[in-house]
Amino acid sequence: xxxxxxxxxxxxxxxxxxxxxxxxxxxxxxxxxxxxxxxxxxxxxxxxxxxxxxxxxxxxxxxxxxxxxxxxxxxxxxxxxxxxxxxxxxxxxxxxxxxxxxxxxxxxxxxxxxxxxxxxxxxxxxxxxxxxxxxxxxxxxxxxxxxxxxxxxxxxxxxxxxxxxxxxxxxxxxxxxxxxxxxxxxxxxxxxxxxxxxxxxxxxxxxxxxxxxxxxxxxxxxxxxxxxxxxxxxxxxxxxxxxxxxxxxxxxxxxxxxxxxxxxxxxxxxxxxxxxxxxxxxxxxxxxxxxxxxxxxxxxxxxxxxxxxxxxxxxxxxxxxxxxxxxxxxxxxxxxxxxxxxxxxxxxxxxxxxxxxxxxxxxxxxxxxxxxxxxxxxxxxxxxxxxxxxxxxxxxxxxxxxxxxxxxxxxxxxxxxxxxxxxxx
Ligand code: AMP
Ligand code: GLY
Numbered sequence: 001x002x003x004x005x006x007x008x009x010x011x012x013x014x015x016x017x018x019x020x021x022x023x024x025x026x027x028x029x030x031x032x033x034x035x036x037x038x039x040x041x042x043x044x045x046x047x048x049x050x051x052x053x054x055x056x057x058x059x060x061x062x063x064x065x066x067x068x069x070x071x072x073x074x075x076x077x078x079x080x081x082x083x084x085x086x087x088x089x090x091x092x093x094x095x096x097x098x099x100x101x102x103x104x105x106x107x108x109x110x111x112x113x114x115x116x117x118x119x120x121x122x123x124x125x126x127x128x129x130x131x132x133x134x135x136x137x138x139x140x141x142x143x144x145x146x147x148x149x150x151x152x153x154x155x156x157x158x159x160x161x162x163x164x165x166x167x168x169x170x171x172x173x174x175x176x177x178x179x180x181x182x183x184x185x186x187x188x189x190x191x192x193x194x195x196x197x198x199x200x201x202x203x204x205x206x207x208x209x210x211x212x213x214x215x216x217x218x219x220x221x222x223x224x225x226x227x228x229x230x231x232x233x234x235x236x237x238x239x240x241x242x243x244x245x246x247x248x249x250x251x252x253x254x255x256x257x258x259x260x261x262x263x264x265x266x267x268x269x270x271x272x273x274x275x276x277x278x279x280x281x282x283x284x285x286x287x288x289x290x291x292x293x294x295x296x297x298x299x300x301x302x303x304x305x306x307x308x309x310x311x312x313x314x315x316x317x318x319x320x321x322x323x324x325x326x327x328x329x330x331x332x333x334x335x336x337x338x339x340x341x342x343x344x345x346x347x348x349x350x351x352x353x354x355x356x357x358x359x360x361x362x363x364x365x366x367x368x369x370x371x372x373x374x375x376x377x378x379x380x381x382x383x384x385x386x387x388x389x390x391x392x393x394x395x396x397x398x399x400x401x402x403x404x405x406x407x408x409x410x411x412x413x414x415x416x417x418x419x420x421x422x423x424x425x
Pocket of ligand 1: 118141153187189283
């Protein structure tokens, strides 16, 4: 099989690594890929915002399977476009991806299907919003409806600042593009869990749970990022919780999408807040998470390509996913200044020594190759990922590998996994 992966980050590097391990796969192509992915796959340049260019790459390559990494091509309808041209592709259609691409759609869907989520109002005008805000108690969460690369959520300490934030979203002064609708939402407290499942449109298969670290600073301080690190353990969820989430959140979501004639095939990423009154949906993503995928795939023992094909073919109910027991962790190394502005082009050294640490895999999020030299090319640069029998050992391995790596301005959080470690008696 020849497999085409669309995307350029650490998630796609991990997907390429896992796909390559399948003995059915003879060739992996990644568009556009990055400097690290180029070591294990052939990379083809493409602009992920350009639907026609993506279609041209797929038609030229004629892969047996295409895997879509990021949300942007899903929102443009890449899955529909490739299916129309007779290609096999893993990911939701544009209509099904609305669970991620429109927060207003997702909230109304959750309410229609009685799936637990924060109380909310979807507003289309500033006047509507001013009225709705009166019934919420601060802090009030204000969300852009559309894709915002993690910058679309504002936690406001007063009604006045919530109204100002929403006005900024409506006029476009906050995100650059004006939002047609804005969601305001009750503030939820608890631990966040990334609960990812494969869905074949009817059945779901849970992947191992993980916990992301979205803020830039240690102790979860400072602005939101794409994710600075993640870990996965068997004890992340209380006993019975996985089944509860499947029964009350993931399965009703997939059933609801099928009933509404927009069956969801792909990765259903449930972003959950574990609150005092149980798990509540914070958001859906319609794709693999980044950096969740790096930690999750390091624990997958079964063939990823088989599992993705079972999703496409509606055979998930008969498919068993096996996972290595224990834990994995991914620590992200970022450029100085990220998530604000940062410089790129700095040489990355020490990768071979880092890769020699047992259990470690290094996935590149933003790197480029200049001749034989790898250089930084993004805000998030590397995801140093390790698996081990315990979380402590997985983290030790990841940090030991990280200590070998250098580039100008390298920054990483030293407290990945702190919530789990705190909980350990
Ligand atoms: P989202 O894109 O909806 O996941 O939001 C990004 C982040 O904002 C989440 O990962 C949470 O940390 C935070 N967040 C979103 N919604 C809420 C909420 N209702 N209450 C508290 N925090 C939230
Ligand atoms: N790590 C969060 C995301 O992939 O959206």
